[in-house]
Amino acid sequence: MDSDSRNLQSVWSEADITRVELGSTDTNWVLSTFGDPITKLSYADGTEIWKYRNRSEKDTEVGLFLIFSVDVEEERTETLSVEFTDCVVTNYWIEEDRF
Numbered sequence: 001m002d003s004d005s006r007n008l009q010s011v012w013s014e015a016d017i018t019r020v021e022l023g024s025t026d027t028n029w030v031l032s033t034f035g036d037p038i039t040k041l042s043y044a045d046g047t048e049i050w051k052y053r054n055r056s057e058k059d060t061e062v063g064l065f066l067i068f069s070v071d072v073e074e075e076r077t078e079t080l081s082v083e084f085t086d087c088v089v090t091n092y093w094i095e096e097d098r099f
Contacts, residue, residue, distance in 0.1 A: 011035060011052045012080055017092070020082070025089040030082055037082075047090075052080040 012034050019025075019033075030050065037050035056076050076096065083091040 010054050010056075012054060017080070017094075020089055020092055022089055022091065027084055027087045030084075030089065034080075034082075046085065048084045050082045050084070052082070054078045054080075 016033055020030075027048075034052050038053050039049075039051040041049040041051075043049075054077070057073065079095045079097075081093050081095070082089055
């Protein structure tokens with residue numbers, strides 16, 4: 001079995017996420033660290049949610065009975081959602097999709 005992974009689009013890393021402090025990290029820091037979000041949602045109560053996306057691809061080749069070989073491709077998308085109230089981070093979460 002042989003495996004090869006590559007990032008197709010990377011905006012944020014786990015190290016970046018650990019630096020986010022709920023209640024003190026502000027929109028300016030998030031914007032300078034992660035850049036412009038792919039989506040900005042604004043709600044009537046003043047809350048905003050910014051979304052960022054990372055995409056990666058994994059290509060795995062599996063040998064079967066020394067005769068056949070199967071190539072399996074998997075694309076993974078992680079979406080980081082950052083919630084702001086009064087320009088300060090109040091929550092964040094990561095959603096993962098695999099195709």
